Amino acid sequence: MSELETEFERTLFSKAAISPLSDQAKRVIARWFSKTAIVISISQNYRTLVPAKQRRSCTRGVPHGFSVYLADGSSTPQDRFDFAQGANIISLIPNSSKGIAAHQKKSDQVFACVIRVDTLVGIVVFAPPGRWAVPEAASVRIWPPSDTAVSLAKLPRIEPIVDGLVLIDRRLEGR
Numbered sequence: 305m306s307e308l309e310t311e312f313e314r315t316l317f318s319k320a321a322i323s324p325l326s327d328q329a330k331r332v333i334a335r336w337f338s339k340t341a342i343v344i345s346i347s348q349n350y351r352t353l354v355p356a357k358q359r360r361s362c363t364r365g366v367p368h369g370f371s372v373y374l375a376d377g378s379s380t381p382q383d384r385f386d387f388a389q390g391a392n393i394i395s396l397i398p399n400s401s402k403g404i405a406a407h408q409k410k411s412d413q414v415f416a417c418v419i420r421v422d423t424l425v426g427i428v429v430f431a432p433p434g435r436w437a438v439p440e441a442a443s444v445r446i447w448p449p450s451d452t453a454v455s456l457a458k459l460p461r462i463e464p465i466v467d468g469l470v471l472i473d474r475r476l477e478g479r
Contacts, residue, residue, distance in 0.1 A: 331366070373439050
């Protein structure tokens, strides 16, 4: 894992970070934020929301089912490192006790962690099954990979970072 730390630091503070990130740079950044979110999660006095299979797989890459988004947290960098975890999910729920119970069960499995390193904010979301929960705050997805060009110098601003914990049920799109 120290190799990942070195790669992350090199990627974050290189001149290449000003231009659009390469796929390799996105992979390194996404893996570092995922791994760090998992470490934060298991170090807290709360139930573990990330299954063992995903926790172990972070040694090889970004765990299956994880999504990673980036934002700019430059407006409030009191400390070099800050984080928050939890999830507030905005969703339409069928008006029945069965629908509410099913939604609650699914929502209880969601893990979200927001991490700020200097001015870079990473939002890590694990919402099984699939990737049905996405951040409501303006951010740019880097994992799973997409063709979107991402430059660390041109990320949308997020303030406060806990806004990254508000998630939208993606199934609401088009309603």
